[in-house]
Amino acid sequence: MAEVLLAAKAVAKHFGGVKALRDVSLSIREGEIYGLIGPNGAGKTTFFNCMTGLYIPDGGGFDFAGAPLKADAPHQAAERGIARTFQNIRLFANMTALENVMVGRHVRTAAGVLGAMFQNRATRAEEAAIRQRAEDLLHYVRIEDRADDLAKNLSYGDQRRLEIARALATEPKLLCLDEPAAGMNATETEELRDLIEGIRRDGTTILLIEHDVKLVMGLCDRVAVLDYGALVIEDVPAVVQKDQRVIEAYLGA
Amino acid sequence: MSKWLNPRSAFGIALIAAALIALPFVAAMGGQAWVRILNFAILYVFLALGLNIVVGFAGLLDLGYIAFYAVGAYTYALLASPHFGLHWPFWVILPIGAAVACFFGVLLGSPTLKLRGDYLAIVTLGFGEIVRIFLNNLNAPINVTNGPQGITLIDTVAFGDFRFSGTSQVLGVSLSGPQKYYFLLVALAIFVIIINLRLQNSRIGRAWQAIREDEIAAKAIGINTRNLKLLAFAMGASFGGVAGGVFSAMQGFVSPESFSLIESIMILAMVVLGGMGHIPGVILGAVLLSILPEVLRYGVGPLQMALFGKMLIDPESLRMLIFGLALVLVMRFKPAGLWPSPERKRELSEKRAGAV
Ligand SMILES: Nc1ncnc2c1ncn2[C@@H]1O[C@H](COP(=O)(O)OP(=O)(O)O)[C@@H](O)[C@H]1O
Numbered sequence: 001m002a003e004v005l006l007a008a009k010a011v012a013k014h015f016g017g018v019k020a021l022r023d024v025s026l027s028i029r030e031g032e033i034y035g036l037i038g039p040n041g042a043g044k045t046t047f048f049n050c051m052t053g054l055y056i057p058d059g060g061g062f063d064f065a066g067a068p069l070k071a072d073a074p075h076q077a078a079e080r081g082i083a084r085t086f087q088n089i090r091l092f093a094n095m096t097a098l099e100n101v102m103v104g105r106h107v108r109t110a111a112g113v114l115g116a117m118f119q120n121r122a123t124r125a126e127e128a129a130i131r132q133r134a135e136d137l138l139h140y141v142r143i144e145d146r147a148d149d150l151a152k153n154l155s156y157g158d159q160r161r162l163e164i165a166r167a168l169a170t171e172p173k174l175l176c177l178d179e180p181a182a183g184m185n186a187t188e189t190e191e192l193r194d195l196i197e198g199i200r201r202d203g204t205t206i207l208l209i210e211h212d213v214k215l216v217m218g219l220c221d222r223v224a225v226l227d228y229g230a231l232v233i234e235d236v237p238a239v240v241q242k243d244q245r246v247i248e249a250y251l252g253a
Numbered sequence: 254m255s256k257w258l259n260p261r262s263a264f265g266i267a268l269i270a271a272a273l274i275a276l277p278f279v280a281a282m283g284g285q286a287w288v289r290i291l292n293f294a295i296l297y298v299f300l301a302l303g304l305n306i307v308v309g310f311a312g313l314l315d316l317g318y319i320a321f322y323a324v325g326a327y328t329y330a331l332l333a334s335p336h337f338g339l340h341w342p343f344w345v346i347l348p349i350g351a352a353v354a355c356f357f358g359v360l361l362g363s364p365t366l367k368l369r370g371d372y373l374a375i376v377t378l379g380f381g382e383i384v385r386i387f388l389n390n391l392n393a394p395i396n397v398t399n400g401p402q403g404i405t406l407i408d409t410v411a412f413g414d415f416r417f418s419g420t421s422q423v424l425g426v427s428l429s430g431p432q433k434y435y436f437l438l439v440a441l442a443i444f445v446i447i448i449n450l451r452l453q454n455s456r457i458g459r460a461w462q463a464i465r466e467d468e469i470a471a472k473a474i475g476i477n478t479r480n481l482k483l484l485a486f487a488m489g490a491s492f493g494g495v496a497g498g499v500f501s502a503m504q505g506f507v508s509p510e511s512f513s514l515i516e517s518i519m520i521l522a523m524v525v526l527g528g529m530g531h532i533p534g535v536i537l538g539a540v541l542l543s544i545l546p547e548v549l550r551y552g553v554g555p556l557q558m559a560l561f562g563k564m565l566i567d568p569e570s571l572r573m574l575i576f577g578l579a580l581v582l583v584m585r586f587k588p589a590g591l592w593p594s595p596e597r598k599r600e601l602s603e604k605r606a607g608a609v
Pocket residue numbers: 015018019020038039040041042043044045046047
């Protein structure tokens with residue numbers, strides 16, 4: 001059995017009276033596509049935010065690649081190898097597509113102010129490598145012909161792809177996608193599915209929040225279901241699909 | 254023609270160089286006062302480009318920028334005047350001034366950079382005033398700054414025997430003190446322009462822009478937003494410190510009243526009015542806002558005499574009135590600044606179209 005990459009241990013988070021996460025424990029193994037589903041407001045995005053350091057959990061914590069993740073340090077989560085996209089796309093709207101991906105290289109590169117000032121050979125080589133890598137990634141998500149367009153001028157589907165390219169630029173071990181298929185038509189969803197499978201084949205573990213149950217069940221190796229902030233079940237899709245509590249949670253909602 | 258005037262072509266560079274060399278001699282025809290005005294314009298270009306790193310690149314609203322200028326100016330004044338009997342050479346003091354200003358930048362920045370927009374503006378505004386008030390009052394119990402009287406007889410810039418005050422012969426050309434400072438200032442301004450340009454298109458510059466665009470997304474891709482903001486703050490402060498040092502040496506005199514809030518606001522206005530984040534725009538803003546008031550100072554009096562045969566309005570008030578009106582008009586009709594970067598211009602025009 002593959003190693004555990006991310007382990008959530010009794011993660012709790014509340015907003016005033018709302019218990020968004022109730023002691024959620026789950027584990028994601030290296031190399032799998034792991035689905036996180038649940039009705040609206042179940043706490044999926046909150047789980048992402050806790051994991052990536054944007055929220056501080058009120059209880060519990062995360063182990064990632066064998067060591068605890070520091071709470072309240074988003075840039076360190078990225079450095080450790082967690083990258084994410086956002087449910088409501090958050091691109092750098094007035095930067096070009098290429099620049100968006102180039103910024104994504106920040107955490108894996110080193111040039112500082114002095115390098116920028118003196119333009120020494122190492123800095124220029126690094127800058128060229130950043131650009132090359134960013135171009136390759138745009139190609140990888142198939143939006144290379146939009147490289148010089150401002151991010152905000154891209155179509156919705158392309159923006160989602162760009163966000164994935166930017167996340168991949170950080171060389172993540174774990175790529176977390178928050179409802180990447182939201183608002184996509186059937187063809188786009190199908191293309192997205194190919195992209196996600198390709199990313200996994202190339203060695204990145206994937207955590208996928210998705211509303212589209214069909215997509216999740218077809219794509220994921222294992223699925224966890226959240227309802228009212230609590231974990232209902234964590235298992236292979238075939239088992240999850242037949243679980244009475246899951247059916248109730250979805251039908252009841 | 255316009256291709257030839259492109260500042261990137263050899264011809265464009267030669268043209269600009271020729272203009273820059275001729276300028277102090279042309280200005281001197283109107284008297285040395287105009288050379289001094291020119292010098293201040295370039296000093297403001299330097300200051301505005303320093304502030305541009307903070308406001309334009311990193312998007313941090315700093316209303317106390319003049320404090321760093323003051324710190325640099327006083328560092329120079331204290332280390333090169335009879336006040337403490339120290340007379341260190343300027344090339345030693347300028348880096349010290351930059352370092353001290355940088356230290357103050359970090360001191361102010363580290364507790365406050367979590368604050369956003371308006372709150373940061375208020376804290377920096379307070380900081381600027383605190384520094385000025387300290388300078389005013391640090392004459393007792395130990396006389397450090399000499400209080401409101403300020404510090405006089407500050408050493409001029411000198412390379413060995415070559416002094417920047419008084420007239421001297423260079424390559425057979427007679428140069429006045431202000432004219433010599435002019436060339437020093439131009440050299441410094443070119444230096445800061447190159448740094449601005451290089452920073453903008455670098456890993457650091459992109460990270461700053463990302464923070465400005467969406468701080469949460471920037472964090473999520475691993476940008477240490479706090480450190481990068483601090484870096485912008487510290488760099489801006491250092492440039493302020495250098496400018497302050499040159500100011501001290503050029504004037505030979507500093508006092509706290511040179512570092513009032515209005516100065517901070519003027520420098521910010523240069524950045525915003527010119528075109529925030531766009532280097533040519535900021536230069537234009539700084540030149541216009543530093544020269545326009547002087548032109549009005551010399552122009553409105555005679556103009557009234559010529560038009561009405563007598564002084565109707567006190568020239569000083571009229572000058573500020575016209576100046577303020579000009580600012581309002583620019584912001585009304587060119588909200589992105591006189592010479593904005595192409596992206597920012599598009600951004601604002603789209604926002605407006607969306608609002609309708
Ligand atoms: N920043 C916040 N402040 C207050 N309540 C929040 C915040 N973020 C999420 N919540 C609440 O937590 C619950 C879970 O939300 P969320 O994680 O976004 O659900 P999901 O992504 O599963 O649809 C909801 O009730 C939501 O209103």
